[in-house]
Amino acid sequence: MxxxxxxxxxxxxxxxxxxxxxxxxxxxxxxxxxxxxxxxxxxxxxxxxxxxxxxxxxxxxxxxxxxxxxxxxxxxxxxxxxxxxxxxxxxxxxxxxxxxxxxxxxxxxxxxxxxxxxxxxxxxxxxxxxxxxxxxxxxxxxxxxxxxxxxxxxxxxxxxxxxxxxxxxxxxxxxRRTDLILPDGRPISSRALSKIRNAECGQRYATDDLLAVEAPPRLVGEEPRAWLSRLERSGFLRRQRHxxxxxxxxxxxxxxxxxxxxxxxxxxxxxxxxxxxxxxxxxxxxxxxx
Structure with missing residues (x-):
């Protein structure tokens, strides 16, 4: 057992x-x-x-x-x-x-x-x-x-x-991979991150999930990739090896x-x-x- x-x-x-x-x-x-x-x-x-x-x-x-x-x-x-x-x-x-x-x-x-x-x-x-x-x-x-x-x-x-x-x-x-971890401890799926970075179908839902856990919103004119980078630099998202x-x-x-x-x-x-x-x-x- x-x-x-x-x-x-x-x-x-x-x-x-x-x-x-x-x-x-x-x-x-x-x-x-x-x-x-x-x-x-x-x-x-x-x-x-x-x-x-x-x-x-x-x-x-x-x-x-x-x-x-x-x-x-x-x-x-x-x-x-x-x-x-x-x-x-x-x-x-x-x-x-x-x-x-x-x-x-x-x-x-x-x-x-x-x-x-x-x-x-x-x-x-x-x-x-x-x-x-x-x-x-x-x-x-x-x-x-x-x-x-x-x-x-x-x-x-x-x-x-x-x-x-x-x-x-x-x-x-x-x-093996590197996860991006939310403040509540949950990892963000790589698929959701890809949708945001590449402005793919479904990016709005992935973005809404981040905003729902109080992520700082995108600035006016800010590219999705730059937004994710900013969330990581600010410590809202943290990297964790898996x-x-x-x-x-x-x-x-x-x-x-x-x-x-x-x-x-x-x-x-x-x-x-x-x-x-x-x-x-x-x-x-x-x-x-x-």
């Missing part, structure tokens, strides 16, 4: 429930949900990133609520890959449309320890039904512990214990399993229980790179 507890979420704060606690499947249901009106508000309210990726399918976990009404208690979001190259690198597939990322997974702390695997396994079935062109799912585990401006830990860092339990293939680390996320792949079909088998799998990473900051991966995998 990688841990005796399961990570849960509420109000963008990480919480833990005993992994030995079990759900009652008779009280739960899993179904496709509308992304913009249902999945996105839930993810923004409870997931530490408070944002949604470009989504291909959203799936919800429902539990019996008050008055016999169903209550949304979890969301699984399948999103476009981080980049097209990751599909060949991690899934062994040539067509970038043949794989997606497990972009968001959030389950409320009211649910038992095995609720995540219950949701993900059924979400995979729905993904195959709704998007048959998708043959594999790629997932990343961020091992860096993150704190907000007050020093409160809102993301303890994880190594993908759930994915290991579900027999995903572990492929090593994604590329060792790379742990990368996993779930082949969903026989053909996908054959394709994935061409990529060497590695031993599952182990959580360092003594880590209080930075990367929580136990050595020697701390320095290993995919």
């Amino acid at each position: 990688h841990t005796t507890r399961s990570q849960r979420w509420r109000d963008r704060r990480s919480r833990w429930v005993p992994a030995a606690s079990e759900i009652d499947p008779r009280r739960l249901a899993v179904d496709v949900i509308e992304t913009r009106k249902v999945a996105a508000p839930f993810v923004r309210a409870h997931h530490y990133a408070a944002s949604m990726p470009v989504t291909r399918l959203s799936v919800g976990l429902f539990a019996g609520g008050a008055g016999g009404r169903s209550e949304l208690v979890g969301v699984c979001v399948f999103s476009h890959p981080v980049n097209d190259a990751s599909v060949a690198k991690n899934a062994g597939l040539r067509d970038p449309r043949a794989a997606c990322d497990l972009g968001r997974l959030v389950v409320l702390d009211s649910q038992g320890g095995n609720a995540e695997s219950f949701l993900v396994a059924r979400a995979f079935r729905l993904l195959r039904r709704e998007k048959p062109e998708i043959l594999s799912v790629i997932s990343y585990a961020d091992p860096v512990r993150r704190t907000d401006a007050q020093g409160h830990v809102f993301l303890p860092g994880h190594v993908g214990g759930l994915y290991a339990v579900m027999a995903a293939r572990y492929l090593g680390r994604s590329s 060792p790379g996320c742990h990368a996993y792949v779930f082949p969903l079909t026989r053909a996908a399993r054959y394709a994935a088998a061409r990529i060497p799998a590695q031993p599952y990473p182990v959580l360092d229980r003594t880590a209080v900051a930075g990367d929580v991966t136990a050595l020697p995998l701390l320095t290993r790179s995919a």
Whole structure:
């Protein structure tokens, strides 16, 4: 076992429930949900990133609520890959449309320890039904512990214990990178930064996200690149080196399993229980790179 507890979420704060606690499947249901009106508000309210990726399918976990009404208690979001190259690198597939990322997974702390695997396994079935062109799912585990401006830990860092339990293939680390970190401890996605710098479609939403956390606004006539540079020089944004996320792949079909088998799998990473900051991966995998 990688841990005796399961990570849960509420109000963008990480919480833990005993992994030995079990759900009652008779009280739960899993179904496709509308992304913009249902999945996105839930993810923004409870997931530490408070944002949604470009989504291909959203799936919800429902539990019996008050008055016999169903209550949304979890969301699984399948999103476009981080980049097209990751599909060949991690899934062994040539067509970038043949794989997606497990972009968001959030389950409320009211649910038992095995609720995540219950949701993900059924979400995979729905993904195959709704998007048959998708043959594999790629997932990343961020091992860096993150704190907000007050020093409160809102993301303890994880190594993908759930994915290991579900027999995903572990492929090593994604590329090392440098993150730009907001005052509340959240990193800004490289895609959002690219949209702002290059004035791409969606730049307004990325800019609004910065303004929502009280970033100094652009000056009259100031170029987007110059604005981001100013935010960094002023200390509003700070740079942080990242060792790379742990990368996993779930082949969903026989053909996908054959394709994935061409990529060497590695031993599952182990959580360092003594880590209080930075990367929580136990050595020697701390320095290993995919």
